[in-house]
Amino acid sequence: MLPSWSDRIEVFLASDRIDWVKTARGFKPVQDARVTESCPSETGIPPWQPALQKLEQQLLHHAGSSLEITLSNQFIRYVTLPPQEEITTPEEVKAYATFRIREIYADRVDSWVLSISEWNPRTGAVCAAIPLTLMAKLEELALHTRCKLRSVEPYLASVYDHWYSVLNQGRVYLAVIESGRICASVIDHGNWLSIRNQRIAHNIVDELVAILDQEAVLVGSKEAQESVYIFAPGHPNLVLPQQCGWQLLLLSSELLPAPAHYPIVAIQDAENNQCLA
Secondary structure, three states, rough: OOOOOEEEEEEEEEEOOOEEEEEEEEOOOEEEEEEEEEEEOOOOOOHHHHHHHHHHHHHHHOOOOOEEEEOOHHHHHEHHHHHHOOOOOOHHHHHHHHHHHHHEEEHHHHHEEEEEOOEEOOOEEOOOEEEHHHHHHHHHHHHOOOOOEEEEHHHHHHHHHOOOOOOOEEEEEEEEOOOEEEEEEEOOOOOEEEEEEEEOOHHHHHHHHHHHHHHHHOOOOOOOOOOEEEEOOOOOOOOOOOOEEEEEEEOOOOOOOOOOOOOOOHHHHHOOOOOOO
């Protein structure tokens, strides 16, 4: 296989931050930049606009690069697609996903782009809804900066794909925690049983335990002691109460570390230790 001759830029985009990593082209690709920037919120504009403006300023210096973007869960609405063996064609899957998400969000679905994971009639799939205006702005950004937009992926899906070998084992509880948000899911042998994506209103520990308990009830069973896989890079000291019925299993490890563009460092630390080419 010939090496890629385009530099590769991977981005994590949230309303309050951007994290991006550049990997230089060649026979032995080498990471030569990692940048994290805070993006203060502004009233009266879309929540992603400050982050996109900062990202555009950076990408203007990297024309010709391929661009892969991971979107914060705060921009995404999720719905599970339970198995239906009679649904087989792409058109049927899209119609099923549209019906399922319209049941929950009504006409708001008309302003979203639907991204559907690989469909299997025996295990179903998961559908992620992304605002049309955000997708349009990402395409405009790529055009203006002369970068090639290769992919746009929701954070939850990205985490699941990265640690698939760990998470595709029986029934698994997964929680992805970022600034002000918990996205929790239950997956059973590849079948997405439930997804809950919500803001953290008060105490992260109390709300995480409550969400997990609720999800366990919804899927119909809970052992006295359950385990939950956690990816919470902004909360390295997260601990659950001993008698809460849940044991934390941390996803990132030396054997399978998190992708470098994930929000794995605090904003203050990152801005004091930027790695630039």
